[in-house]
Amino acid sequence: MHMAARHPGEQLPQNFCSPGFRMNSLFLLLLVLLFSKDFSGVDGKKWKGEGTTPNLDSIIIGRCYEYIRIVNPAVGEKNCSELLEAFKKAFMNKDPCNILPSDYELFINLSQHSIPPNKSLFWENNQFLVSSYAARTRRYMPLGDTLIGAFGDLLNWCGQANNTEVDDSCPTTEECENNAVESFWRIASINYAKQSSGIIHVMLNGSATGGAYPLKGFFADFEIPNLQKERISQIEIWVMDDIGGPDLDSCGKGSVQTLETQLKEMGYDITCIDNYKSVLFLLCLDHPDHPSCPVVSF
Amino acid sequence: MVLLVGVLVLLVSLVVVIVLAAILTPGRDTSSTLLQWKGRGTTKNLREVVLGRCYNYITMVNPELGNKDCLKIWETLQDAFMYKNPCNITTDDYQPLMDLARHPVPCNKSLFWSKTNELVHRYTKIDHNFLTLEDTLLGYIADQVSWCGDPAGPGINYESCPKWTECESNPSTVYWKMASKMFAEEACGVVQVMLNGSIDAGAFRSSSIFGSVEIFNLDPNKVSTIQIWLMHNIGGPKRDSCTGYSITRLKSILEERNFIVSCEDNYRPVWLFQCVSEPGHEDCRLCFCGIQ
Numbered sequence: 001m002h003m004a005a006r007h008p009g010e011q012l013p014q015n016f017c018s019p020g021f022r023m024n025s026l027f028l029l030l031l032v033l034l035f036s037k038d039f040s041g042v043d044g045k046k047w048k049g050e051g052t053t054p055n056l057d058s059i060i061i062g063r064c065y066e067y068i069r070i071v072n073p074a075v076g077e078k079n080c081s082e083l084l085e086a087f088k089k090a091f092m093n094k095d096p097c098n099i100l101p102s103d104y105e106l107f108i109n110l111s112q113h114s115i116p117p118n119k120s121l122f123w124e125n126n127q128f129l130v131s132s133y134a135a136r137t138r139r140y141m142p143l144g145d146t147l148i149g150a151f152g153d154l155l156n157w158c159g160q161a162n163n164t165e166v167d168d169s170c171p172t173t174e175e176c177e178n179n180a181v182e183s184f185w186r187i188a189s190i191n192y193a194k195q196s197s198g199i200i201h202v203m204l205n206g207s208a209t210g211g212a213y214p215l216k217g218f219f220a221d222f223e224i225p226n227l228q229k230e231r232i233s234q235i236e237i238w239v240m241d242d243i244g245g246p247d248l249d250s251c252g253k254g255s256v257q258t259l260e261t262q263l264k265e266m267g268y269d270i271t272c273i274d275n276y277k278s279v280l281f282l283l284c285l286d287h288p289d290h291p292s293c294p295v296v297s298f
Numbered sequence: 299m300v301l302l303v304g305v306l307v308l309l310v311s312l313v314v315v316i317v318l319a320a321i322l323t324p325g326r327d328t329s330s331t332l333l334q335w336k337g338r339g340t341t342k343n344l345r346e347v348v349l350g351r352c353y354n355y356i357t358m359v360n361p362e363l364g365n366k367d368c369l370k371i372w373e374t375l376q377d378a379f380m381y382k383n384p385c386n387i388t389t390d391d392y393q394p395l396m397d398l399a400r401h402p403v404p405c406n407k408s409l410f411w412s413k414t415n416e417l418v419h420r421y422t423k424i425d426h427n428f429l430t431l432e433d434t435l436l437g438y439i440a441d442q443v444s445w446c447g448d449p450a451g452p453g454i455n456y457e458s459c460p461k462w463t464e465c466e467s468n469p470s471t472v473y474w475k476m477a478s479k480m481f482a483e484e485a486c487g488v489v490q491v492m493l494n495g496s497i498d499a500g501a502f503r504s505s506s507i508f509g510s511v512e513i514f515n516l517d518p519n520k521v522s523t524i525q526i527w528l529m530h531n532i533g534g535p536k537r538d539s540c541t542g543y544s545i546t547r548l549k550s551i552l553e554e555r556n557f558i559v560s561c562e563d564n565y566r567p568v569w570l571f572q573c574v575s576e577p578g579h580e581d582c583r584l585c586f587c588g589i590q
Contacts, residue, residue, distance in 0.1 A: 053358070054357050055353040055368075058350055058353040059350050059357065059358075060350070061349075061350055062346055062347055062348075062349055062350005062353065063350055064346075065342075065346040066347050070341070132424045135423070139575075154358060278573075281570050281571070281574040281577060282570075285567050285570050285571055286425070286567075288566040288567050289566075293570070294570070294573075
């Protein structure tokens, strides 16, 4: 869900065998100075990630009310100001590398709501496809289409330990795992899994390098372990290949097979569909004339 | 002593009168002083929703508009309708808001529509090559919310608002007409329009906002071509088509204004999009010839 940018590691030359040791160590010192300038961040900023989204408070309050008044009024009455306060309390005026999922507990308790049975949609490596397909709860209700999701979707935020410092950057997950955004999505995912029931759907990307089912990812680490087995009737997996993309993984193969086996061993009733037709039509929108897409004659 | 008793009696009777008055007088019901209409009332928390959407729009959807003042936009919107009789709204009421929120639209992206509300908006949520009015700032903040004022305090009516059938100069109709006019004025290059070939009485109607406002506010100096997408509902009747009467009429109106016009029955990407919801339908059960 929150994809952190990858930063190439930097390596210092190791060359202590000497006659020219002194020269080399001076050279080394120079290099260290040069590289340490880079390590302190781009343009003198503290962190490598983008800063807090401007107008965050207004955007969140607006999204909160929009959700409870228009998108999903079944959620009932919520005090959006109270929710925003609880959300901010998790990370404001704190070390931005020391925010734990549990810091959001009060916020989660205030904002959580049940997901209608059969409407849960989990996913990996296809955020925008899932969002488009779910159509803001019209077809399904993925995490991004819940009230909790509305608070974080496509937004970025962090606090500062020293309140007087205003820096337009936030730590990436590479720089530290316990950052405000990462911890938010972890506890949000845990809660989402707990609130899901009926037929559970999972959309995976059969063209993703590294496999359709990442063994280290939100679905594997935070969602599967928190599914409520007694409330789940079936798990349906859809493996979608990119149009014109490679068919690297599919039902019964590779990482998808690993997932199917894992879930079966946990006692779930599993079905798996390659290129589920309904979603395929959606993918074909951008490639209407591709050979993988349906031929029409009127 | 008698005086004391007398005062006591007076006090008691006063209390009784007050109590009776409180019980018998009907409670002052604010809603009964508001005008009553047949449409849904002002959306609750309208301010927060409009502000939030405005900020979301200028921050994330269209960051080129970063200099727009969302608070001012909200206040100008409020001024347009609060404390006014909602059957008496004029273009003057909304003009300041229109001027504040107006922004250019990239060429070749404007997508107009008529009687295809749900389809066209679901479509543009997926395909960002095209923009409807609701993808511009004015449309974005107002989409699916409603508002209207009332001469009585608090000046805003959350219970009900007038429908178009009750009076035409209502806050919603006037707003959307003005916003549509502006959207047409901003259009340039090739523009598209999605029409519904499954409805009665023709896909193109002169009485629609498209037929009465938008086509006449397209600027022939900016807009070169109009592409019509004539969509049928999946499994719906094919009542009209590109060669039908209403489209022929539309073509002649547009050609008279020096536009080039083309028409396509069931424009492919939109048709594919319709099939997302009905993948098993006969109209969608077609050859996926290239799939292994």
